[in-house]
Amino acid sequence: MRIGINTLFLVPGDVGGTEIYLRRNLLAMVADNPQDVFVLFTTLDNQGLFRDELKAFVNVEYVVLPFRAAIRPVRIICEQLLLPWYVWKSKVDVLWSPGYTAPALCSCPQAVTVHDLQYKSHPDDLSFLERITLDALVRTSCHQCEAVIAVSEFSKKEILRYGCAAEKKVHAVLEGVExxxxxxxxxxxxxxxxxxxxxxxxxxxxxxxxxxxxxxxxxxxxxxxxxxxxxxxxxxxxxxxxxxxxxxxxxxxxxxxxxxxxxxxxxxxxxxxxxxxxxxxxxxxxxxxxxxxxxxxxxxxxxxxxxxxxxxxxxxxxxxxxxxxxxxxxxxxxxxxxxxxxxxxxxxxxxxxxQEFTWKKSAARTLHILRDTAGTLCTFQG
Incomplete structure (x- = not known):
């Protein structure tokens, strides 16, 4: 399989636990699945991080989008308008977006990880404009993607509680620890x-x-x-x-x-x-x-x-x-x-x-969901 990874949200050192989540899961996926090709859609901010961390693996390809993700409005626009073109050109079988949001339109099946809905329960963490923008993007992503990954049973319940996605497409996959x-x-x-x-x-x-x-x-x-x-x-x-x-x-x-x-x-x-x-x-x-x-x-x-x-x-x-x-x-x-x-x-x-929480388990379960997600379109087309 050719698995696309949307890393556009990641500004190194700035996004906290979601950075650890992506980096550790990705490292385990790449190391344990040499038969698959992982196509990373990166930015000018984070391409160096991934190239250095994954330099030992030949089953990784890099597609650099020419912008800096630290400028959030630019990142949102590029994710919605520019990324779908790069995904189509790269001919990936599935696209995984590990940072809450995904393109509204895409040429392949998609999965998105929604870590929490903190902006609903604690709106004071964000400005009004940030809240309504994030809510619109998260809801659109959950609707458009074939699979939604939550990082805990609690987060899964939150996604269902606020009506972001149908229960059948939401999967709880616990994180690991180094x-x-x-x-x-x-x-x-x-x-x-x-x-x-x-x-x-x-x-x-x-x-x-x-x-x-x-x-x-x-x-x-x-x-x-x-x-x-x-x-x-x-x-x-x-x-x-x-x-x-x-x-x-x-x-x-x-x-x-x-x-x-x-x-x-x-x-x-x-x-x-x-x-x-x-x-x-x-x-x-x-x-x-x-x-x-x-x-x-x-x-x-x-x-x-x-x-x-x-x-x-x-x-x-x-x-x-x-x-x-x-x-x-x-x-x-x-x-x-x-x-x-x-x-x-x-x-x-x-x-x-x-010790029961491992990134190996998290990555294996996530990749299983991505394979199933890719299969949904393949079955339909067949």
């Missing part, structure tokens, strides 16, 4: 941390309003006098940054709160493994990959019981039922107060659970 998170960091790989050797609480999240990073800072403010820990926040400023800044300004231990931008994979692995507890205070996640990364790295996890997070964390995380500073503070105290045996048992259980 197994290297379990590999102990060597001395050479260890990151020099701003916490200066002190124990710390870790959070990995951009400051979108629904991530509720400000509530974690408020919780830390209540704990600061009782624990020796620092708070390490990894993520870029987003539309919830004003609330974060307010919480930081009111924090009595502001000098013990440290912020880092997005890091390289090996650096992030080091941060996880050296943390005493990982906290994801988010109210809405289509999947919640950081939960698995932390569990596999051997870190106790505190998160909410919202959206897909219980599905991802299973019975291996501590869940806060009410999203408030007091709730997070109590959960953190409970985890830090566990005996060494209790902590070791919690970590072992979490690592075993996380």
């Amino acid at each position: 197994p290297d998170f379990a590999r102990p960091v060597t001395e050479d790989e260890a990151v020099q941390l701003p916490v200066a050797g002190n124990p710390y609480i870790l959070c990995v999240a951009h400051t979108y309003p629904h991530k509720q990073v400000h509530l974690l800072i408020d919780a830390f403010s209540r704990l600061a006098e009782k624990i020796p820990h620092h708070l390490l926040l990894v993520g870029r400023p987003r539309r919830g940054e004003a609330q974060v800044e307010e919480s930081l300004a009111a924090c009595p231990a502001r000098d013990r709160v440290h912020r880092l931008a997005s890091l390289e994979y090996t650096e992030l692995r080091s941060l996880y493994q050296q943390a005493d507890v990982f906290v994801l205070p988010s109210e809405y996640e289509g999947f919640g990959l950081p939960i698995l990364e932390a569990l596999l790295a051997g870190v106790p996890v505190v998160t909410t019981d919202k959206a897909s997070l219980p599905e991802v964390g299973g019975d291996c995380a501590v869940y806060v039922q009410q999203s408030c500073p007091e709730g997070f503070a109590q959960a953190i105290v409970d985890v830090l107060g566990k005996t060494s045996n209790e902590r070791a048992e919690m970590i072992d259980r979490g690592m075993i659970w996380a």
Whole structure:
């Protein structure tokens, strides 16, 4: 088969979990299926990333569209008007769009991955124009594509709840986690941390309003006098940054709160493994990959019981039922107060659970759906 991959949404380092989702799935697909040809439709922003990451494989072709995806309106126009021509010219059997949206018109069968419908539940994450544009594109994509892939059962329910697609065409395919998170960091790989050797609480999240990073800072403010820990926040400023800044300004231990931008994979692995507890205070996640990364790295996890997070964390995380500073503070105290045996048992259980989520499984299931999708048109034409 010739499998087309629409990577136009991917601006390296800017789209968070959807970038990891595409890169890890694609790597597993290409490596495990040398008989298939993967045709990547890339942009000026991301072509170098894919050429470097997949340079060892001869079953990959590249078609570069001459624009930069960082300019979103240009990306939308090119995806709808320019991409279909390149797809037709490349004679692919199926086109997979892993980033929410797909061309409305296409010469081959299509599948699209819709990671979540966060813009419906948490509209404050986007401007009004961004919301209505995204909703129109997602709904059109779900309608036009023969298959819709959701990254969790929760996301599948959201797609059905908002009437974006018929149930028969929506497939839940769980994400994986990189197994290297379990590999102990060597001395050479260890990151020099701003916490200066002190124990710390870790959070990995951009400051979108629904991530509720400000509530974690408020919780830390209540704990600061009782624990020796620092708070390490990894993520870029987003539309919830004003609330974060307010919480930081009111924090009595502001000098013990440290912020880092997005890091390289090996650096992030080091941060996880050296943390005493990982906290994801988010109210809405289509999947919640950081939960698995932390569990596999051997870190106790505190998160909410919202959206897909219980599905991802299973019975291996501590869940806060009410999203408030007091709730997070109590959960953190409970985890830090566990005996060494209790902590070791919690970590072992979490690592075993996380090992069940692999990109190999995710890629195999996704490719099976793509083969079925390609077959729908072949059968019709035959």
